[in-house]
Amino acid sequence: MTYEIFKHFPVLAIMCYFVGAFIVTLAGKRRMLRNVVAGAVMLISLSLLLSLVVPVMVDGQIITYWMGNWEPVEGYAIGIAIEVDALSLFFGLLVAIAVALAGFYSFRYITQDDANGPFFTLFLMLSGGVMGIVLSGDLFNIYVMLEVMTFAAVGLTAFRSWNPNAREAAFKYLVVGSIGSTCVLLGTALVYAQCHTLNLAQISAMLPGNMNPTMVFAFAMLFTGFGCKSFMFPFQPIAADAHGAAPSSVSVLISGVFTKTGVYGIIRVSYFLFRTMGLTSMQTLLVFIGCVSMFVCVTMALNQHDFKRLLAFHSISQIGYILTALGLCSALGIAGGLYHAINHTLFKGLLFLTAGAVLYATGTTYLEKLGGLARKMPQTAALFMVGAFSISGIPPFNGFASKWMIYQATYEKAAETGSIGYALVTVVCVVTSVLTLASFIKVGQSVFFGQLPLEYENVKETPLSMRIPMWIMAALCFLTGLFPDLMVEYLLGPATAAVLDTARYIDAAMGAGYAEIVANSTAYLAEPVLVFAGTWDPVSWLLLFVIVMCAVTLVSLAGRRSRGALTLADDAKHATFFGGEEAEFSHVASGDLFWGFKHNLRGYLNFMSRAHSGITNDYVVWGVCAMAVITVYCFIFM
Amino acid sequence: MKKKNWKRDDLIVRCLADSYLPIALVLGFYVILHGNISPGGGFQGGVLAASGVLLLYLGYGFRGAATAVNMERMHKLEAVGALAYVFFAMLGIFAGYNFCRNILWNSGNIGDLWSAGTISLMNYSVGFKVLTGVGFLLLLIISLLSTGEDHEHDGTIPTTEHEEGGAAK
Amino acid sequence: MMLANYIGAIALIVIGFYAMIVKHDIIKIVIGMGITDYGLNLLIVSIGFNEGGTAPIFTFGELTSGMYFVDPVPQALTLTSIVIGACVTAMALALCVRLYKEYGTLDSRRIRRLHG
Structure with missing residues (x-):
């Protein structure tokens, strides 16, 4: 027990954000004090988590922390636990990095807004909620933190009083998001009814192998609920609305951090609590949802005229990649999915921040109005290019590395199972990647290149305090893509092993041997060993x-x-x-680019456009239908 | 216009509000104080006490309520309540135990008012936070409704969101 | 008796979803969200109920052997869930007021500036 002091760090990392949020409220109108407090809190939390890397990731410890020293009695967890294994820490690090960068960006960015007092309160609440979810070891605490997070996100979406769409987006978000929350709470209640505990470790020791119809229903509910939080396929319209209305630094959090809690929840539910990912039917479901999300959203993105709305659809499309990779249930797939998760946070955050920079400088994100900004904002344009190359998977950047792993995993799976479906999945992934590149060519052409409209002659480059976080993100995009071996060794490998090795998690929480006594089988879902079909060597590529x-x-x-x-x-x-x-010169407007392609697909695109009708009730219908379909599917195939 | 004046000039409503206000406050504080030994607790008592704001509004209109209660200060005191909760929870770490640990657990006799150690202190801070938070929330909603009157707070929605940090525990 | 509780809870949840799907008035949508919450709370409380159990608080002298408590955990969960539900409703109503001011209507079919 050389790591005694580290056990306090996770709870401190969570409480830091909340304390910071309340102190910011006390600071009132003093802007400098507010910024100092918020910055300090974000840095403290980040450094607390970074100091956990050595014990958790390298030495393989699992930190279990019982609130108020209420430790398990006679094999029953009666207290609330915080449990940090490699998977939790992986997501926690991702959250802390994204929050810190977005926070430093917004010091300057939100000075444009009139009522910026509550901004950091809500911002830190959102961060604390997300951090609480990923580090918690208690199912109900996850639900509470989910609600804190959703509330803060809704408040931040409605934050811009000068944006006429903000309230509408926030209302839709709240209504459709409440379906997800309802599902999670219902699932939690049913799980409690069955197991009489809310501790994740104990549930995952008791449940697998003991599935009855109630538990199948609970699984479907939890799956849908976390899926709603990750904005998977039928829930994507609210994400698009929310991103378009929220300030850009908040979009970074919603796309990079908020959706990751959904992904984290799906991993916890299907790999840990119920361990259903071993079933072919569940793998098919997750892969199917991932593929549909990625394809539908990328085609919707091609059709958009607003910079941030387009980015929002791309964000969900990338979430589709992550879900697909996780659905493969092989070590390589999980590692690829987690890799893509961290890459998605970085490059999508970078793109949203450049969109924010464009908005800050010009006051609009409407693609048809913009153009030629590369001459006025060369650094922002360069940063945008880095982000666009990353998301479309151009080799030296990180998007390629993770997509490569996902492609490998899919056709390895296809070879293993001999099913044509998984080969088709690879094709869908590649096609989506190509379409992503196409729509980023469109954005680049209509925002940064082409003709500069007269009204933007006096546009200036964004201030330095906004550019530094963007450069850091760009550098991280480059570095994570350049050293996939190091990433696998120190971050992805331990996290993947943690996903597949439930028994260690249970033993760490409930005492050694507990898993074997209670659990029916401690068998792995897949071998927790990463075997690569063929790694890509970034150095030789760079040389080329x-x-x-x-x-x-x-x-x-x-x-x-x-x-x-x-x-x-x-x-x-x-x-x-x-x-x-x-x-x-006549500027080719964004709507005209790829018009032939869009003309040929007009039936499909018009249908999708009509389907995203903007009426709250329709989105609720989609959500409830998804819930019903997933429930019925689970009942038939589990 | 007529409608607005009607509320403020009604003697019966005002008298009733006057006489029920102390009852609501006393009941609320009673429930907060006895949270550790009887049903109820910080949240319920806080909401009961905060309903005094509504009584004020019924009796004296929005302006009466807003002059009796300083909104800005309530907003800040709510943060103080939350910070107090975190502080009392942190005492566990300072004393060498875990977060939220009750470090005064053997104080007082069972059934006394002071018998729960830090738990009751945490309960009081939750009560304080909910009292100020819900009071602020009610004032905010009232100010949103009273469009005709000049409300000094512009009723931004995000400020309603500090509810569940401590209360949900 | 518990069967009636469960049926009632599920019925409330379904009614809530019905209101959210069918009603175009946004206030009614908010009411639907509230009803769903109540249904869930009823369900959770019913889960913790023991036939003949006493209240889960410490009492003096009244305890005899053979007495037992109802499960206190679901009650705590319900309490939290009620708090959260109240916050959701307050938030949603505040947004409704703002939407009414901005759009001049409460009809969800006409509050659709963001679409496509």
Whole structure:
């Protein structure tokens, strides 16, 4: 027990955010004090979690912490536990990093808003709620923190009083989100009725193998509830609304952190509590939902005219990748999914922050109005390119590394099971990746390149305090993509092992040997050993890129000498044919790019557009239908 | 206009509000204080006491309620209540135990008012937080409803959200 | 007797969802959310109920052998869930007021600036 002091760190990391939120309220109108408190709190929490990396990730400890020293009595957990294994710490780190970067970005960013007093209170509440979910070892605490998080997120969505859409988005979010909360609470109640405990470890020792119809129903409810929080397929419209209305730094949290709690919940529920992922039917369900989310959302994104709404749909599309990878139930798939989760937080956060920078500088995110901003905001444009390359999986960046693992996992699964379905999944993944690139070409073309509208002649680059977090994110995008081996060794490997090795988690909480006494089988779902079909070697790829770049530069330099021979003026053609007018560029609007593609798919796109009708009741119908379908599916196939 | 004046000039409603206000407050504080030995507790007592704000509104209108109660200060005191809760919970760590540990657990006789150690202190801070928080929330909703009158707070929705940090425990 | 509780709880949840799906008035949608919450609370309290059990508080001298408590944990859960439900309702109603001011209507079919 050399790590005695570390056991307090998780609870302190959670409470830091809440204490910070309340002190910010006390600070009132003093902006400097507010910023100092918020910044300090975010850094303290991040460093507390970073100091846990060595004991948990490297040495493989599991920190169990009983609130008020109420330890289990006679094999029954009577207290509330905080339990941190590698999986929890993985998500906790991801949360802390995203929160810190988004928070530092928003110091400057929210000065534009009129009532920015409550911003950091809600921001820290949201962070604390998410941190509470990922570190908690108690099912009901997860529900409470889920509600705290949802409330803070709804409040932040409605925060911009000058944005006319904010209240509408917040209302829809609240109503549809309440379906998810209802499902989680119902599932929790049913699980309590069966097990008479709320401790995750004890439930996961008692439940698997003891499935009765009530537990199948409870599983379906918990699955749908956490799915709603991760905005998987039928819940995606509210995500799009919320992202469009919320301030950008909040979008980073909603897309990078909020949705991850849903993913975390799905992992906990289906790999830990019920251990149903071993069933082929459950794998099919999760993979199917992931594929549908990723495809539907990417096609919806192609159709959008608002920068942030487009990014929101892409965000859900990437969540689809994560769910697909997790549904494969192989070590490689889980590692790929977790890798993509952290990459998604980084590159999507970067993209939302660049969208925020554009909004800060120009006051709009409407794609048709923007253009040519690369000349005025070169750094933002460069950062956007980094983000766009990452999300569409261009090699040196992190998106490629994780997508590569996911592709590998899918066709390994296809080879293993011999089913054509998983090969199809690989195809869907690749097609989605291509469509992602297409729509980011559209965004880049209509925001940063092309013609600069007259009204944005005086646009300035964003302030330094906003650019630093973006550069850090870009650097992280690059680094996590460059060193996949280190990522696997120190973060993904332990986390994947933690996902698959439930028995250790149970023993750490309830005392050694508990899992074997109570549990019916401690068998693994899959071997917790990562075997790669073939790793990608970033260094040689980088070398290749450097060589190609050198060659291109050489060729272009060599060609320069002959350019002097061209004596015609630039506009000679126009002088001949048009009587000497200035050449005039016409900006290709975002709606016109890919019009042929969209025209051919107009039936599907119009249908999807009509389906996202904006009426709250319709979204509720989708949610309830998803709940019903998943329940029926679980009852038939489990 | 007529409607608005009607509320403020009704003698019967005002007298009833005057006479019920002390009862509501006393009942609320009783429930908060005895939270550790009888049903109820911080949250319930806090809500009971905060209903005094509603009685004030019924008797004196929004302006009467807003002048009797300082909204801004209530908002800040709510944060103080939450911080007090966290502080009392932290005492466990300072004393060498875990978070939320009751470090004064053997004080007083069973059934006395002071017999639950830090638990009752935490209970009181939750009561204080809910009293101020719900009072602030009610005032905010009332101010949203009374559009005709000049409300000094612009009724931003996000400020209603500090409810569940401590109360949910 | 408990069967009636369970049926009532499920019926309340279904009624709540019905209101959220069918009613276009946003106030009624909020009411639907509330009813769903009540149904859930009823369900959780029913789970912890023991036929003939006493209240789960410490009492003097009245305890005889053979007495037992109802399960106190679900009651604590219900309490928390009621608090959260109240907060959801307050929040949603505040948003309704703002929506009415901005759109001049409470009809959810006409509050759809964000679509497609």
